[in-house]
Amino acid sequence: MPAFRHSPALGCLLAVAAGGLTTLTASPFELWWLGPVAAGLIYLGIVSLTPGQAALRGWCYGLGLFGSGASWVYVSIHDYGYTGVPLALLLTTLFVAGLALFPAVTLWLYRRLAGPRLAWLSFAGAWVLGEWLRTWLFTGFPWLLLGTSQVDSPLAPWAPIGGVYLLSLITALTGTLGVELLRRRWWAALPIAALWLAPLALPTQWTSPSGQPLRVALLQGNLDQAIKWTADGQREAVHRYTELTRTHGDEAYDLIIWPEAALPMFEREARPVFERVQSRLPPDTALLTGILQRDGEGLYYNSVVGLGNAQGEYRKTHLVPFGEYLPLESLLADTIAFFNLPMPAMTPGPESQPPLRAAGTTIGNAICYEIIYADRVAAQARHSALLLTVSNDTWFGRSIGPLQHLQMARLRALENGRHVIRATSNGVTATIDDRGRVTARAPQFEVTSLTGEVQPMTGLTPFTRTGSWPVWLLAAALVLPGLRLRHARLRREL
Structure with missing residues (x-):
């Protein structure tokens, strides 16, 4: 089945909607099952985009996410920073637009470096690397990470093993595999089932x-x-x-x-x-x-x-x-x-x-x-x-x-x-x-x-012992096959 294609305007609207859905996964809404849906909407049609189009898609996602989920900063600026409404709105907009650059850069790099094969795998890895970047760059802002919402989901037993970034990785993988499943690639059902059923066999008590x-x-x-x-x-x-x-x-x-x-x-x-x-x-x-x-x-x-x-x-x-x-x-x-x-x-x-x-x-x-x-x-x-x-x-x-x-x-x-x-x-x-x-x-x-x-x-717990670096390495490893395949294709074209 060919890759899903849609107009750039529709793609941006879907990205903004995906950002809003990610906010709904968090408290007080706690609709954790929307996490894979949000990731899937961003993944949908990503391989047909240029790096610039992918960056715009990521920025629109960030606007939807932080505009709905982190615009509470307006309260701090206006109510307690004694700033007038116009300036407080401007600063809040700049705050949201600036944070939205993180998913924009992530998707730009993804489309610039990764090829179309195994996209479902490399996209999930790139997603987590983007969250890692947002955690530490410019002092960091790891708010509304995709995995945070899974504290109440069936995936929660993964948290003591790999922490929030492992939850983000599994959630993003579920989203990309779900898109592949909609494309009638029935093999995608097996890894989804494995990721969501494995917690039944994991220890429930580490301490x-x-x-x-x-x-x-x-x-x-x-x-x-x-x-x-x-x-x-x-x-x-x-x-x-x-x-x-x-x-x-x-x-x-x-x-x-x-x-x-x-x-x-x-x-x-x-x-x-x-x-x-x-x-x-x-x-x-x-x-x-x-x-x-x-x-x-x-x-x-x-x-x-x-x-x-x-x-x-x-x-x-x-x-x-x-x-x-x-x-x-x-x-x-x-x-x-x-x-x-x-x-x-x-x-x-x-x-x-x-x-x-x-x-x-x-x-x-x-x-x-x-x-x-x-x-x-x-x-x-x-x-x-x-x-x-x-x-x-x-x-x-x-x-x-x-x-x-x-x-x-x-x-x-x-x-x-x-x-x-x-x-x-x-x-x-x-x-x-x-x-x-x-x-x-x-x-x-x-x-x-x-x-x-x-x-x-x-x-x-395993996570307490090691921290997040094993998951970050895993995320990078998931991106690498896409990078190698892309380079091989370029060599054949030359």
Whole structure:
């Protein structure tokens, strides 16, 4: 059957639709079965395109994906960056259009280098290599990766083996093989069945409980971000978190968690508050809180520190551009109000940091944005029995951003076979078990606390041991046959 052909305009519309379908695979929609459909729509007719046409197709896909799934950045720019509507819309459009260049470059390279034979295989490999590029280039943005949505699908047991990129690879392969099946290439049914039925034979438990469960209380202050860094905001933060802690002080909690930058001040300024709170806690209770630090050299860090029955600290390694530091600061700082950060520019912490120790167990950390980086979290999980992520998702407003953020935290739990504690300023505060299931969840946009139990775990999943590099190598290997076949065809033509 000849390759499917359609007009360039229709191809672009299908690509935009495929991007929208990818957003629907993610939270809060969680229509994971649309993942292969989205990949298949992009693959459809790809071999008939020139590299330039393929790049346009990829860019249209990116517009559909990030325009529908990441346009929550408008809330941060307009509501909290104090930027007018026209400029906020322009910046959001530039953000979306810039991110859309990643799939554009991926498809351009694919059509420039790969031939038509085994296209179903090389396309899936190229897709994952494109996601890898988006993860690390220009500090990276691994949001809305195709595999993230599969945390609730029958493919989920693959996650502890190869992580999110293996899930992306299998999802993309299912899409390309599905197109081949529609072309009446019946052999495609066999690898699809193998990929989706194999999880039935995979282990369901890679790690095992270590010691007794810990009783935790996660405190959600729900502070108004607009006033948080004012004097009134500081006083309100101190009041809310000390009162929320006091209500749990007489109970036998192992861990009490405050979220990222819970008190809008530096650790040195917050020490009297911490000492007062700690004096009212039972001696066996550990308090972990996000806080900003300023060292003797005038450097600033976004950190997690432990009080009471806790030792150590963690300093955020992967900072958010334009949120925690300003690229090209000398050029941009005075251009518009959005680029004037409400706090000093942060300094990244060391790449290798030991886990915190609290309540007799080791705790790996990921502050806010860091939880979306699978390999960074795996590096923490190798030496930890629990994972903690503190966040301030107030920047997302009432958009779908916090729900997407929670879904990625769930996948990190599944990849590493670790319980994840997620404490946020206004939601979604939750506890997640080692299979990525939410065991308890607090309502958003309320002053509240969430109590429950988490289980320290021992042992390492294959993904925790190796990280993503085996899947990246596999993806590159899937592209290579297409490259060799293309070169052979060119030699014959010459």
